[in-house]
Amino acid sequence: MVGLKPLVFSLSRIENLMHQVSFDPRRMEGEIITNTSLVDLKMLDPTLRIFRDVIESGLAVSPYLKVETLGTKAKIMSACSITISGVLLKAGVPIRPRGGGVIEVIDREPVRFTDMLMYWATTIDPIDVLISQELTSVVEMMETGSGRILGNLQEAPMIAAERIEERLDLLAEAGFSGVLDLGDPNMNVLGVSVERDHVGLSLVGGTNIVAAAMSHGIRIETESISSLTKIQEMTHIEDLV
Amino acid sequence: MVGLKPLVFSLSRIENLMHQVSFDPRRMEGEIITNTSLVDLKMLDPTLRIFRDVIESGLAVSPYLKVETLGTKAKIMSACSITISGVLLKAGVPIRPRGGGVIEVIDREPVRFTDMLMYWATTIDPIDVLISQELTSVVEMMETGSGRILGNLQEAPMIAAERIEERLDLLAEAGFSGVLDLGDPNMNVLGVSVERDHVGLSLVGGTNIVAAAMSHGIRIETESISSLTKIQEMTHIEDLV
Numbered sequence: 338m339v340g341l342k343p344l345v346f347s348l349s350r351i352e353n354l355m356h357q358v359s360f361d362p363r364r365m366e367g368e369i370i371t372n373t374s375l376v377d378l379k380m381l382d383p384t385l386r387i388f389r390d391v392i393e394s395g396l397a398v399s400p401y402l403k404v405e406t407l408g409t410k411a412k413i414m415s416a417c418s419i420t421i422s423g424v425l426l427k428a429g430v431p432i433r434p435r436g437g438g439v440i441e442v443i444d445r446e447p448v449r450f451t452d453m454l455m456y457w458a459t460t461i462d463p464i465d466v467l468i469s470q471e472l473t474s475v476v477e478m479m480e481t482g483s484g485r486i487l488g489n490l491q492e493a494p495m496i497a498a499e500r501i502e503e504r505l506d507l508l509a510e511a512g513f514s515g516v517l518d519l520g521d522p523n524m525n526v527l528g529v530s531v532e533r534d535h536v537g538l539s540l541v542g543g544t545n546i547v548a549a550a551m552s553h554g555i556r557i558e559t560e561s562i563s564s565l566t567k568i569q570e571m572t573h574i575e576d577l578v
Numbered sequence: 579m580v581g582l583k584p585l586v587f588s589l590s591r592i593e594n595l596m597h598q599v600s601f602d603p604r605r606m607e608g609e610i611i612t613n614t615s616l617v618d619l620k621m622l623d624p625t626l627r628i629f630r631d632v633i634e635s636g637l638a639v640s641p642y643l644k645v646e647t648l649g650t651k652a653k654i655m656s657a658c659s660i661t662i663s664g665v666l667l668k669a670g671v672p673i674r675p676r677g678g679g680v681i682e683v684i685d686r687e688p689v690r691f692t693d694m695l696m697y698w699a700t701t702i703d704p705i706d707v708l709i710s711q712e713l714t715s716v717v718e719m720m721e722t723g724s725g726r727i728l729g730n731l732q733e734a735p736m737i738a739a740e741r742i743e744e745r746l747d748l749l750a751e752a753g754f755s756g757v758l759d760l761g762d763p764n765m766n767v768l769g770v771s772v773e774r775d776h777v778g779l780s781l782v783g784g785t786n787i788v789a790a791a792m793s794h795g796i797r798i799e800t801e802s803i804s805s806l807t808k809i810q811e812m813t814h815i816e817d818l819v
Contacts, residue, residue: 342690454701459694
């Protein structure tokens with residue numbers, strides 16, 4: 338019998354990375370969790386312009402990117418929303434990422450999850466799954482105010498709600514936003530129930546920028562929640578386009 | 579507030595269909611659960627020839643298909659392995675489909691799951707996810723004896739093991755096979771643990787025929803676990819090719 342490599346579920350990978358987040362939003366120092374994308378070098382400029390539009394629409398986690406050249410490819414690191422979970426964890430909040438999904442937005446108002454995959458029950462990242470199923474309409478949402486975007490759901494004990502709000506404010510000042518919904522205790526978040534005496538927190542997926550680029554016909558390969566990047570090595574989108 | 583349509587997880591859809599299985603393997607009567615595939619009518623013959631090769635290799639659930647014409651497309655209904663779960667349920671076995679995954683086969687021996695999605699935690703069918711992630715190598719497995727195929731894992735109380743074996747024998751006589759592993763009580767099945775005092779049952783995915791067609795470059799659209807079809811309306815692959 339060969340030694341069996343056990344299955345690694347998405348939540349394990351996420352927790353490994355959350356543990357390593359050292360980002361301090363006040364000092365703008367330390368490492369954040371990033372998604373890695375590859376595009377042809379000659380498509381870098383149009384890709385970055387689309388990314389900027391999505392970031393300005395509030396459908397991304399942060400305006401900071403790191404761009405490297407890799408042969409004929411450009412490698413782009415962009416903020417993943419699990420960074421926010423990592424910062425909350427480091428503030429002592431027992432935050433639990435539950436799942437990634439597709440969120441229906443009507444007239445700029447996030448309404449409900451239309452699809453969801455739970456992190457602890459899939460070995461393939463939910464966002465990677467949802468992107469390849471082509472279920473989103475990020476560009477349409479930006480143009481008309483209605484469409485389907487990528488997002489996730491997290492959960493924390495309601496006693497931590499104040500600390501969560503405090504950290505989300507700090508993160509927002511540092512340019513890290515993307516909160517779609519912070520529910521009241523025991524209340525559904527975008528149609529999904531939370532555990533008793535818990536609050537749900539829904540965040541935009543950092544990969545909405547990728548979904549938008551894809552729907553503009555750009556060939557882009559992405560691995561979600563794949564790496565850690567020092568914020569000091571990242572550049573504001575306005576200085577890149 | 580709009581009325582929220584709740585999320586429908588894959589397991590609910592599966593249980594709805596399992597409840598409706600009326601297949602009697604002794605009489606070859608009643609309805610089985612089928613996957614629905616669409617191909618261009620002019621590609622029907624090569625598709626069926628690939629299906630036949632996969633079925634003969636033992637990597638499909640049954641040799642029976644139903645083919646219909648739909649404009650310029652051929653619609654092919656093929657047996658889904660959840661049919662077997664339905665038959666076990668109707669025999670009073672509390673069988674629980676746990677998840678769909680990718681199974682590594684080495685020298686014709688199924689060794690372990692390399693990826694898995696749990697049915698109760700995803701709204702998108704695991705097999706549809708895994709097919710679009712292009713993680714399988716069904717054709718390679720058929721040619722070399724080693725490769726990655728689609729399969730699933732089910733679980734039942736160990737007290738039902740005898741009844742399960744009895745029904746699996748009946749099903750095999752009726753041409754419904756595809757058991758990769760029936761574990762001993764409390765033992766892992768292909769590297770995945772089962773609940774205490776339960777046995778695990780791993781079945782080949784009915785969509786391996788589709789994965790093989792795709793890797794031969796045939797454009798085929800499939801919806802897994804999507805319909806019920808009367809076995810009397812289905813034809814043995816040998817009478818179709």
